[in-house]
Each structure stands twice: as C-alpha cells, then as structure tokens.
Amino acid sequence: MEDIAANKTTLCPSAKPEWxxxxxxxxxxxxxxxxxxxxxxxxxxxxxxxxxxxxxxTPTEIFRTAAPCATKGCQHFDGKDCRLAQRIVDQLPAVVEELPPCSIRRDCRWWLQEGKAACMRCPQTITDNYNPSELMRAVATPSAS
Structure with missing residues (x-):
C-alpha cells in the first residue's frame, strides 16, 4: 500500500476528519x-x-487526523506560519523525551515550522478536547498569540 501522505502538500496535524x-x-x-x-x-x-x-x-475523540494545510483559510495561519504550532511550542511543556514515531512528520507543518520542539508536545494535542486545562484552552485560542 502506498504512503498516503507522500503525495500531499504540507499537512495540518490538527485537521478535522471531514476536511x-x-x-x-x-x-x-x-x-x-x-x-x-x-x-x-x-x-x-x-x-x-x-x-x-x-x-x-465523535471521531475526533478517537482519531487524530491530518489534512492539507488550509493556509489562508485557517484562523491560525498568519500568512507565513501556523500560530497554533508557535503557541504549542512556546507555552506547552514537552510530554515525551524522544521523537514519537509519526507517519506524517516529513510533510507536517508543525515539524517543518517548529521542528523537534513541536513533536515533543504533539502527543498531548487533541483536536476536540472536551476537558482541556486552562493552559490548553489558551493555547488553542487564536487570540492567545
């Protein structure tokens, strides 16, 4: 089976499954x-x-999905960078000590933009978190940048 991510452009690792x-x-x-x-x-x-x-x-309570980055169509994109990835790296603690084994890394916007620091925080990022901490809520809010 071919690698699905291989033929895509930059991927958003916090996409909704319906994208x-x-x-x-x-x-x-x-x-x-x-x-x-x-x-x-x-x-x-x-x-x-x-x-x-x-x-x-809901699927986002079970699955973590990625899709081609929406760039200008996304509230987190500033025209050049993903501000969500920036806030995650700047404000959240690392939750792993080694890079997680990720099948989308080479195409992931967060990896391409923030590098290893994003990957060390990625495992705690849940697209639809119904019980977020105050910190996680602040990081996820576009105005928090």
Whole structure:
C-alpha cells in the first residue's frame, strides 16, 4: 500500500476528519485529564466506515487526523506560519523525551515550522478536547498569540 501522505502538500496535524483528503495518523489514548496520541505506523485514509468505528463518540475523540494545510483559510495561519504550532511550542511543556514515531512528520507543518520542539508536545494535542486545562484552552485560542 502506498504512503498516503507522500503525495500531499504540507499537512495540518490538527485537521478535522471531514476536511478534504484527511488521513488518520493517530489514536487518542491516555486518560481524560492526560490524553495522549498513539501514533499509527502508517496513516489511513478517512472513510465513512472508519469514522463509524468511533460511535457513539465523535471521531475526533478517537482519531487524530491530518489534512492539507488550509493556509489562508485557517484562523491560525498568519500568512507565513501556523500560530497554533508557535503557541504549542512556546507555552506547552514537552510530554515525551524522544521523537514519537509519526507517519506524517516529513510533510507536517508543525515539524517543518517548529521542528523537534513541536513533536515533543504533539502527543498531548487533541483536536476536540472536551476537558482541556486552562493552559490548553489558551493555547488553542487564536487570540492567545
């Protein structure tokens, strides 16, 4: 099977599964208060069948998805950089000591922009976190930059 991410442009690692050309690259594990991403060895295409496996919860409570970066179409993009990636690196603590095994790294906007520092914080980033800490809420808010 071909590497799905290989033919894409820069990927947003915090995309919604309904975005065009979305792929699943991780599963949400950990606890409610300390969720963590468990990275898949190979990204999977988002399909209706895969998303149905999340039921009865939302897919973003189970899956971490990536999609081509929306650039100007995203509230976090400043015309050059992803401000969300900047805030994550500037404000969140690292949660791993080694680079996680990530199937999208070479195409990931956060990696390309912020390098290893983004990857060390990525496992704690949950796209739809329904129990975020105050710090996580501030980092996720576009006006927090």
């Amino acid at each position: 065009k050309d979305s792929i699943v690259f991780g599963l949400i594990s950990g606890t409610v208060t300390e969720p963590r991403v468990a990275y898949l060895k190979q990204a999977l295409p988002v399909t209706d069948e895969l998303m149905a496996k999340a039921s009865p919860v």
